[in-house]
Amino acid sequence: MAKFFVNGDPVDFRGSPDTPLLWALRDSLQLTGTKFGCGMSLCGACTVHLDGQPVRACVTPISAIEGKRVVTIEGIYKTSQAPTANAVRAAWIDKDVVQCGYCQSGQIMSAVALLQHNRNPSDADIDEAMAGNICRCGTYQRIRDAIKSAAASLRKA
Amino acid sequence: MNNPSRRKFLQSSAAITGGLVIGFWLPEKGGRAFAQAPQPPKVPPNAFLRIGKDGSVTVMVKHLEFGQGVTTSLPMLVAEELECDWSKVRYELAPASPLYAHTAFGVQMTGGSSSVWNSWDQLRTVGAQARTMLMQAAASQWKVKLSDVKAGKGFVVGPGGKKLSYGQLAEAASKLPVPDTVALKPAKDFTIIGKPTRRIDSPEKCDGSARFGLDVQRKDLHVAVVAHAPVFGALVKSMNAEGVKAVPGVTHVVEVTNGVAVVGHNFWAAKKGRDALQVEWDLGPGAKLATPDLFAKFKEAAKTPGTVARKAASPDAMKGAAKTVVAEYEFPYLAHAPMEPVNCTIEVQGDSAQIWVGSQFQGVDQPAAAKALGLKPEQVKLNTMLAGGGFGRRANPVSDYVVEACEIASKVKVPVKVVWTREDDIRGGYYRPMYVHRVEAGLDAQGKVAGWNHSIVGPSILAGTPFESMMVKDGVDATSVEGVADTPYDLPNLQLMLHSQNVEVPVLWWRSVGHSHTAFVMETMMDELAAAAGEDPVAFRRALLAKQPRVLGVLDLAASKSGWGSPLPKGRARGIAVHESFGSVCAQVAEVSLAGNDVKVHKVVAAFDCGLVVNPLTVEAQVQSAIAYGLGAALFSEITLKDGRVEQSNFHDYRVLRMNEMPLVEVHLAPGGDKPTGVGEPATPPIAPAVANALFALTGKRVRKLPMASMKWT
Numbered sequence: 055m056a057k058f059f060v061n062g063d064p065v066d067f068r069g070s071p072d073t074p075l076l077w078a079l080r081d082s083l084q085l086t087g088t089k090f091g092c093g094m095s096l097c098g099a100c101t102v103h104l105d106g107q108p109v110r111a112c113v114t115p116i117s118a119i120e121g122k123r124v125v126t127i128e129g130i131y132k133t134s135q136a137p138t139a140n141a142v143r144a145a146w147i148d149k150d151v152v153q154c155g156y157c158q159s160g161q162i163m164s165a166v167a168l169l170q171h172n173r174n175p176s177d178a179d180i181d182e183a184m185a186g187n188i189c190r191c192g193t194y195q196r197i198r199d200a201i202k203s204a205a206a207s208l209r210k211a
Numbered sequence: 212m213n214n215p216s217r218r219k220f221l222q223s224s225a226a227i228t229g230g231l232v233i234g235f236w237l238p239e240k241g242g243r244a245f246a247q248a249p250q251p252p253k254v255p256p257n258a259f260l261r262i263g264k265d266g267s268v269t270v271m272v273k274h275l276e277f278g279q280g281v282t283t284s285l286p287m288l289v290a291e292e293l294e295c296d297w298s299k300v301r302y303e304l305a306p307a308s309p310l311y312a313h314t315a316f317g318v319q320m321t322g323g324s325s326s327v328w329n330s331w332d333q334l335r336t337v338g339a340q341a342r343t344m345l346m347q348a349a350a351s352q353w354k355v356k357l358s359d360v361k362a363g364k365g366f367v368v369g370p371g372g373k374k375l376s377y378g379q380l381a382e383a384a385s386k387l388p389v390p391d392t393v394a395l396k397p398a399k400d401f402t403i404i405g406k407p408t409r410r411i412d413s414p415e416k417c418d419g420s421a422r423f424g425l426d427v428q429r430k431d432l433h434v435a436v437v438a439h440a441p442v443f444g445a446l447v448k449s450m451n452a453e454g455v456k457a458v459p460g461v462t463h464v465v466e467v468t469n470g471v472a473v474v475g476h477n478f479w480a481a482k483k484g485r486d487a488l489q490v491e492w493d494l495g496p497g498a499k500l501a502t503p504d505l506f507a508k509f510k511e512a513a514k515t516p517g518t519v520a521r522k523a524a525s526p527d528a529m530k531g532a533a534k535t536v537v538a539e540y541e542f543p544y545l546a547h548a549p550m551e552p553v554n555c556t557i558e559v560q561g562d563s564a565q566i567w568v569g570s571q572f573q574g575v576d577q578p579a580a581a582k583a584l585g586l587k588p589e590q591v592k593l594n595t596m597l598a599g600g601g602f603g604r605r606a607n608p609v610s611d612y613v614v615e616a617c618e619i620a621s622k623v624k625v626p627v628k629v630v631w632t633r634e635d636d637i638r639g640g641y642y643r644p645m646y647v648h649r650v651e652a653g654l655d656a657q658g659k660v661a662g663w664n665h666s667i668v669g670p671s672i673l674a675g676t677p678f679e680s681m682m683v684k685d686g687v688d689a690t691s692v693e694g695v696a697d698t699p700y701d702l703p704n705l706q707l708m709l710h711s712q713n714v715e716v717p718v719l720w721w722r723s724v725g726h727s728h729t730a731f732v733m734e735t736m737m738d739e740l741a742a743a744a745g746e747d748p749v750a751f752r753r754a755l756l757a758k759q760p761r762v763l764g765v766l767d768l769a770a771s772k773s774g775w776g777s778p779l780p781k782g783r784a785r786g787i788a789v790h791e792s793f794g795s796v797c798a799q800v801a802e803v804s805l806a807g808n809d810v811k812v813h814k815v816v817a818a819f820d821c822g823l824v825v826n827p828l829t830v831e832a833q834v835q836s837a838i839a840y841g842l843g844a845a846l847f848s849e850i851t852l853k854d855g856r857v858e859q860s861n862f863h864d865y866r867v868l869r870m871n872e873m874p875l876v877e878v879h880l881a882p883g884g885d886k887p888t889g890v891g892e893p894a895t896p897p898i899a900p901a902v903a904n905a906l907f908a909l910t911g912k913r914v915r916k917l918p919m920a921s922m923k924w925t
Contacts, residue, residue: 070459073479081434081477086426087419089599090478091550092633096862099550127419147413150828153278153836155416156423156550156599181871188862190550190600191278192839194873196832 058119060085061129067116075119076100076111079126087127087159091188098187101160102126103135108167110186127159130166138208139166145204153191161187165201173209175201258310259337260289262345266365266378268293269301273311273330275321275571275605276304276412277549277598278836279891280829283410284327285334287825291403292338292395295377296365302411307573307593319574322606322720324793324889327825331886332395339393341384348383349375398823398885407828412597424569424596427556427628433462435619435629436481438488439470442855443640443715444497447471447490454487464488465622469611472619478630497715498855505714505852506541506647509668513539513649517666517708518686521696528662528704532653536739540650541916542669542728543849545643545721546865551599552636555616558626563590568613569598571606575677579610583617602840603720607641608676611717637865638857642850643721644670646691648732658744660755663705665695667729670718671711686711690720694729694896699762699791700737700755716852722840723895726792730896731845731903731917734788738904739913748787748904749775761820765789765796765881768818772879773800783813786904788897793889795821796881799838801874801901803909808924810846812874812902817894822884830890831878837894838876843868845899847918866920 056067060083067078074093079085079102088111091099095110102111103125130139142165145151152158161184168175168183175183180201189197261269270286282302290300305311311319314329342362349367350357352375360369365377398404415421440446450471452464460480465472471490475481529535556567557580564584570576570593577593584591598605616629631639646669655661671688673679682689687696687709695707721727741751749770756763766789769775773785782804789798802814817834824830847866851858859865903914910924 069477070479070483077477077479080426081479084428085419086422086428089423089551090425090630091552092862094633094861094863097550097633131418143417146417147409150409150413150832152410152413152416153280153832154276154550154598154600155278155412155421158416159419162417184870186869188550188867188869190548190602190840190867192836192868192873193832194839194868194870195835195876197870198873 056116056120058121059123061125061132069116071115071117073116074112075102075114075116075124078116079111085126085128089156089159091157096188097157098164099157099160101163101187103130103163103167106135106170108164127163130163135166135170137211138169141204141208141211142166142169142200145200145207149196149200149203151193151196151200153193157187157189161189161197165197165204169201169205169208173205175205259334260341262341262377262381264378264381266296266376267299267301268295268377269303271305272302273305273319274326275569275595275598275601277321277569277571277601277605279326279833280410280826281326282412283408284826284829285330286411287403287408288330288334289338291401292335293342294362294364297403299365300411304595304597306595307577309574312574320606321571322603324795324892327890328794328887335395336393339395340390343390343393344384344387345377345380347387348380352383404825405823405827408826409828421597423551423599424556424567425551425554425599425630427567427596429556429558429626431626432556433474433476433623433625433627434478434481435472435474435623435627436478436485436632437467437470437472437615437619437629437635438485438490439635439639440492442492442494442497443500443717445492445494448493449491451489454489455484458484458487462625463623465619467615467618467622469615472629474619474623474625474627482632494855500715500852500855502543502645502851502853505645509645509647509712510539510649512668512710512712513647513666517668517710519707520687520692520709521705521707523662523706524703529651529653529664531655532661533656534654534743535651536736536743537651538649538736538739538913538915540648540732542646542731543851543917544645544716545844545848546637546850547600547602547604547721548636548862548865548867549598549600549602549604552631552633553604553612554628554630555613556626556628557616557620559584559620559624562586564592564620566591566593566613567596568593569596569601569605570613571601571603572610575608576610576613580613580617583614584621602722603724604641607719608678611641633862634860637850637859637861640717641719642716643727644672644718646728648728650732650736652736652740654740654744658746660702660740661704663702665705665707665732666710667691667695667707668710668712670714670716672718672720672724674711674713690725692729693725694790694792695733698733699759700733700752701758702755722837723792723892726790726892726896727841730788730790730792731900734790734897734900735903735914738786738900738907742907747776752789762789762791762796765798765818765820768879768881769798769800769816772818772877773816775800784905784909786901786906786908788900788904790893790896792893792896795819795888795890795893797834797894797897799894799897799901801898801905803902803905805909805924808922810902810906810919810924812842812872814875814877815898815901816877816879818879818881819894820881820884821890821893822888823886824880825887827880830880833890834878834894835876837892838898839868839873841895841898842874842902843872845902845917845919846872847920849918
């Protein structure tokens with residue numbers, strides 16, 4: 055049994071310790087906002103924050119997160135990162151970023167992590183932070199615009 | 212409104228929900244494809260529009276939402292005529308029902324870039340009918356004439372400024388007859404259509420609450436993963452499930468037509484169970500397949516006469532050529548690789564079943580599921596879920612993963628969600644077919660095109676499907692030759708031959724279908740001929756498009772907006788391509804450079820004529836999307852076979868476009884058009900040739916094989 059925190063709540067996970075965090079979230083905790091895209095840390099659809107850092111939940115076994123704090127897309131707007139997350143969400147909606155939307159939980163989690171420590175990201179910074187998040191709808195240009203717009207609003211705040 | 216019993220039925224269903232429900236069914240003259248398909252005799256209680264007592268307006272969206280924005284654009288059509296308050300508009304994805312059949316194709320489906328245009332009259336009519344009924348309800352209550360009341364912003368206003376909200380009127384309106392004829396607004400009066408409108412599904416897609424097929428939760432839901440054959444067409448010879456039973460959480464191991472399903476209480480149990488499974492396969496002829504052999508065979512065929520798809524006006528035209536260009540092109544199999552791997556959830560209870568699936572083909576998948584479950588179509592409820600992309604993969608005439616899920620559900624007799632992993636998706640077939648093209652084109656002494664002999668070799672997508680009777684004529688699969696056979700260029704001496712070659716690899720339409728390869732050949736050859744004639748690529752095309760004002764207009768728009776001909780920094784070059792597909796025309800100018808052997812596409816200026824634009828924001832997004840999709844494939848993506856095995860498995864070896872590879876896309880919409888034409892696909896075909904032509908301008912080398920990653924530029 056592993057103990058950790060998800061969106062602030064303590065979790066006792068009784069499943070196999072090799073279970074990837076992704077499937078614990080989706081199948082055991084019914085937190086389906088975190089998506090399955092590749093299972094190999096190649097697409098970023100499953101990005102969550104682990105102690106504030108973006109990680110790929112599909113390759114993070116439960117055994118590796120004992121005592122740690124997991125924040126998912128369902129919780130990001132209620133954490134200490136909420137000001138950044140809210141700015142990102144507002145920009146995402148304003149720039150009409152989403153298409154199918156399946157990758158967007160992961161995109162937003164990566165964008166929040168970037169803006170949390172960089173309020174004025176360059177194009178190269180955005181490429182570096184976001185290149186691990188695939189979007190098959192090709193929303194990249196609007197993601198880039200939205201990140202810059204969120205950054206600008208955070209700099210003013 | 213030719214079916215009174217259905218109207219009565221809908222009204223009675225409206226009475227149950229206490230709101231206004233409008234629905235109608237217009238059998239279309241064009242509905243040939245599925246004329247033979249069984250139609251459930253009873254229409255389920257649903258329709259296109261529901262107005263709640265709280266004034267909320269819910270539009271039932273008959274098409275799949277998989278990125279293209281129909282959850283916004285289709286409600287816009289209703290709202291334009293309904294005169295409601297846009298902020299109160301919601302959507303629901305409609306389940307499978309003949310009520311929701313495509314108005315041109317006769318079956319409920321999403322494809323062919325047709326969601327908006329086929330709904331154009333239908334949904335505006337729904338809005339106008341509902342508005343008329345609301346106005347009539349108010350007029351009756353106030354005892355005034357219909358002509359004395361007006362509707363706007365969700366209210367009906369009467370003499371002396373009397374006012375009732377749509378919510379207050381909904382119940383009374385629902386009891387009125389649906390008007391047979393309604394007048395629709397002229398375009399000059401539109402207040403919603405044509406206005407940039409943000410998507411109404413954004414909030415739920417930004418906080419994780421949007422529910423995709425993979426997110427379906429049901430009581431006692433099991434998860435199945437399937438060990439598919441390693442070779443297409445292989446069958447299970449024997450299996451050893453000893454190790455599987457030892458995996459905690461695994462509940463069932465069952466053999467199905469396409470492999471062995473391992474079922475468990477959750478995904479991880481099922482997946483680990485599958486890892487422990489040993490299957491011996493009867494491989495069959497598919498085990499001999501190898502990509503180089505297939506290309507060699509196709510290239511040989513391309514040199515021989517095939518089925519004539521288009522005749523040259525003068526068979527001897529090539530004899531007048533002063534200069535001849537011969538080129539062979541290779542296109543690989545391509546996986547669709549939608550972000551959400553395909554999946555399907557089924558719950559069977561006695562003699563009924565429910566299915567949850569992000570389907571582009573509700574009207575095909577529902578009867579297929581019923582057949583597989585041994586039920587009647589009306590006993591199967593198919594709930595449409597949001598889909599994480601699709602690009603054609605979720606529109607399979609043989610309903611592969613839906614039928615597979617039915618087979619598993621029938622055997623295990625528990626609610627089950629069948630999940631494909633990314634590896635299953637990349638290796639699971641239903642690819643854009645591989646093709647070879649061969650073109651011999653001749654220029655006369657004046658540099659004009661004298662003749663054009665074109666051969667296409669590849670598998671037929673439609674052979675053996677219900678679409679065959681409609682779209683395969685005289686042995687020519689329209690999806691293999693579209694974009695060449697119907698080219699807008701004035702090429703009277705274009706002769707086209709097709710060799711449809713069946714391979715054991717299952718194939719399917721992939722965003723823009725045949726245009727995904729034909730545009731590349733047409734537009735790079737056009738560039739090559741322009742160079743051979745010593746002419747500017749735009750000027751050369753213009754001469755051949757003199758009789759095509761719409762195509763010409765789009766070409767000119769792209770040229771002028773891109774600054775065609777103006778100087779660029781050293782190491783950069785431009786290329787242009789224009790192509791007509793799905794009733795629309797798109798031209799693109801790509802600006803490229805090389806860093807070592809890596810192609811960098813900096814910018815794409817796109818000009819697009821998709822007729823009347825309903826939502827400029829989604830049209831712009833679709834152009835960006837179509838370019839990203841086509842560019843990733845052109846640069847990186849290919850499915851190859853060795854000993855019948857697919858050599859790729861996931862995004863590391865089936866590369867797609869990433870953030871750092873996305874060019875800046877500038878979209879310019881051509882004015883005009885009195886109705887909408889296709890949007891989702893037409894911007895995919897031009898990107899690969901525009902980039903290839905730019906690379907020629909930069910290096911003098913021609914791309915004859917996709918993806919371009921195999922090119923040596925330096």
